[in-house]
Amino acid sequence: MSSPRIRRLALLAVSFAAASACRPAMSAAQDTPLRTKVLLIGLDGVRVDILAAAQTPVIDSLASAGFFSDEAKTRVRTVSGPGWSSMVIGARTDRHLVDSNDFSGNDYATYPDFLTRIERERPELNTLAVVDWPPLGTTDSGGPLFSDEIDVRIDFDGELDGYRLADSLSVEAAAKQLRETDVDAAFVYLGEIDVVGHETNSRSPQYRAAIEWADTRVGLLLQALRDRPTYADEDWLILMSTDHGRNDAGGHGGTSPSEKTIFFLASGPSVEPGRTDCPPEIVDVAVTALAHLGLGPDPAWGLQGEVRGLKQ
Ligand SMILES: [Zn+2]
Numbered sequence: 001m002s003s004p005r006i007r008r009l010a011l012l013a014v015s016f017a018a019a020s021a022c023r024p025a026m027s028a029a030q031d032t033p034l035r036t037k038v039l040l041i042g043l044d045g046v047r048v049d050i051l052a053a054a055q056t057p058v059i060d061s062l063a064s065a066g067f068f069s070d071e072a073k074t075r076v077r078t079v080s081g082p083g084w085s086s087m088v089i090g091a092r093t094d095r096h097l098v099d100s101n102d103f104s105g106n107d108y109a110t111y112p113d114f115l116t117r118i119e120r121e122r123p124e125l126n127t128l129a130v131v132d133w134p135p136l137g138t139t140d141s142g143g144p145l146f147s148d149e150i151d152v153r154i155d156f157d158g159e160l161d162g163y164r165l166a167d168s169l170s171v172e173a174a175a176k177q178l179r180e181t182d183v184d185a186a187f188v189y190l191g192e193i194d195v196v197g198h199e200t201n202s203r204s205p206q207y208r209a210a211i212e213w214a215d216t217r218v219g220l221l222l223q224a225l226r227d228r229p230t231y232a233d234e235d236w237l238i239l240m241s242t243d244h245g246r247n248d249a250g251g252h253g254g255t256s257p258s259e260k261t262i263f264f265l266a267s268g269p270s271v272e273p274g275r276t277d278c279p280p281e282i283v284d285v286a287v288t289a290l291a292h293l294g295l296g297p298d299p300a301w302g303l304q305g306e307v308r309g310l311k312q
Helices: 048-053 057-065 080-089 114-121 163-180 192-199 205-226 284-292
Strands: 005-008 035-043 067-073 127-131 152-155 185-190 234-241 261-267
Touching: 035 080, 035 205, 035 284, 048 067, 048 205, 048 261, 057 067, 057 205, 057 234, 057 261, 080 114, 080 284, 114 127, 114 185, 114 284, 127 163, 152 163, 163 185, 163 192, 163 205, 185 205, 192 205, 205 234, 234 284, 261 284
Parallel strands: 035 185, 035 234, 127 152, 127 185
Antiparallel strands: 005 152, 067 261, 234 261
């Protein structure tokens, strides 16, 4: 098993002075604004009808209390490279230029991931990315998608260690960071669901079980947030989505509804609960994350998503 590559370009500052002034939510004492924070959990290759059939009590409880759509769409190729790029940047392939799992030729310099965007706009905020698909965090295949400007990036290697193990290590490492450090914005990636989908098919008991297993990992991340000593003074936006669905055989890359349909989940004190008749798009994820932290979107950034699910 390889050890994780942990990079710290900046120490996480233990400062509680950076609360956003633009959110209305207040603490119980009603005297100080809650500090806005965001956690995006990315589950690779989830088909929404199997998610609905699976026993996923953690995701279900987030969805029932939050803003949820299982009719969200990706309008880029149903391949992981363009899918994750579009989701975490907030712009499609015509902007970031990633159209396959070859990430070389990207324009991430102009269109960075949302955590890098946060670092450029508000460098005092603390950002965290925990990933185990190598192009997301390393130079593999022309990556990384998540740049070196992020404060703490922790890379495991699902290709080398297997995604079941690597995802477990990712969740363990992310939970420790979320519990013990003053992180403001985080992304955690889980790849096991997609691998099982490819190895079996979309209707296999193994694929469904992989979704259920991921649900328990999500529960560990949420528990880590609740364990934070400052949790009562914080306004965590939990975002969750997937990069593409899949066809019945378990593959993806095509344009069928089961491949292009994804889910969009937002939960937290600043979320307007309910369903929507206007399905979100994959690029809405990053834009919503940025908005929760009081960041734009500035039209000059060229983002293509909209803010979804947040109270006005
Ligand atoms: Zn994928």
